[in-house]
Amino acid sequence: MNMAAARSVLVTGGNRGIGLATAKAFLENGDKVAVTYRSETELPDGVLGVRADVTDSESIDAAFKEVEAAHGPVEVLVANAGIANDKLLLRMSEEDFTSVLDTNLTGAFRVVKRASKGMMKMRRGRVVLVSSVSAIYGAAGQINYSASKAGMVGMARSLTRELGSRGITANVIMPGVVKTDMFNEVSDEMQAHYLAGIPAGRFAEPEEIARVIRWLSSDEAAYISGAVIPVDGGGSMGH
Numbered sequence: 001m002n003m004a005a006a007r008s009v010l011v012t013g014g015n016r017g018i019g020l021a022t023a024k025a026f027l028e029n030g031d032k033v034a035v036t037y038r039s040e041t042e043l044p045d046g047v048l049g050v051r052a053d054v055t056d057s058e059s060i061d062a063a064f065k066e067v068e069a070a071h072g073p074v075e076v077l078v079a080n081a082g083i084a085n086d087k088l089l090l091r092m093s094e095e096d097f098t099s100v101l102d103t104n105l106t107g108a109f110r111v112v113k114r115a116s117k118g119m120m121k122m123r124r125g126r127v128v129l130v131s132s133v134s135a136i137y138g139a140a141g142q143i144n145y146s147a148s149k150a151g152m153v154g155m156a157r158s159l160t161r162e163l164g165s166r167g168i169t170a171n172v173i174m175p176g177v178v179k180t181d182m183f184n185e186v187s188d189e190m191q192a193h194y195l196a197g198i199p200a201g202r203f204a205e206p207e208e209i210a211r212v213i214r215w216l217s218s219d220e221a222a223y224i225s226g227a228v229i230p231v232d233g234g235g236s237m238g239h
Contacts (some may be wrong), residue, residue, distance in 0.1 A: 007075040008067065010064075011034070013038075013081030021207045037052075074119070079107070105148040108155065136228075170226065174236065
């Protein structure tokens with residue numbers, strides 16, 4: 001651990017699941033870590049929690065100002081905040097669709113835009129967008145969610161073309177099925193169905209996703225940008 005090299009890291013939706021595991025991974029690395037959250041939550045010692053709503057640009061700006069004052073300009077941004085609202089197409093209202101897009105995809109745009117200002121001045125930065133294998137594999141009932149997560153690929157690749165010469169990378173991580181609170185609500189029948197399609201024969205732990213995010217944000221991954229990295233036990237290969 002090299003405290004002299006501690007970076008300012010911000011993880012959106014960092015109060016549970018993959019986001020919380022990611023915050024802890026960066027904390028273990030000696031970085032200065034902040035997370036955004038929407039509802040009251042317990043956070044590990046050393047993690048700065050800032051209340052923010054990714055659907056509200058003013059809320060995001062206020063959160064960034066708080067983080068910048070405490071830790072300096074954000075050098076590593078993990079856009080992880082997301083929601084799901086699964087319904088079959090013919091039962092999905094337009095609002096069901098646009099609300100998921102507004103949080104997952106436009107929300108990522110809002111935080112990336114705000115973070116990029118500081119990164120361009122520093123001429124360095126790491127952006128990691130947390131997508132899902134649903135983006136490329138698809139899932140019944142997830143037309144809104146899959147579309148929002150697929151959009152992150154185009155965002156990261158365009159961002160790479162715009163900012164790549166400034167020492168800024170932008171990559172997409174695609175987790176498979178991860179054991180989080182959200183997954184605990186899935187029926188045993190559906191869990192068995194998912195498991196049958198995973199060559200690794202098990203579901204992921206949040207920490208396994210977090211470690212790949214941390215590595216993508218490291219100096220070792222400085223020449224990787226615009227990439228889509230599946231972390232899914234082999235479940236999506238070939239798609």
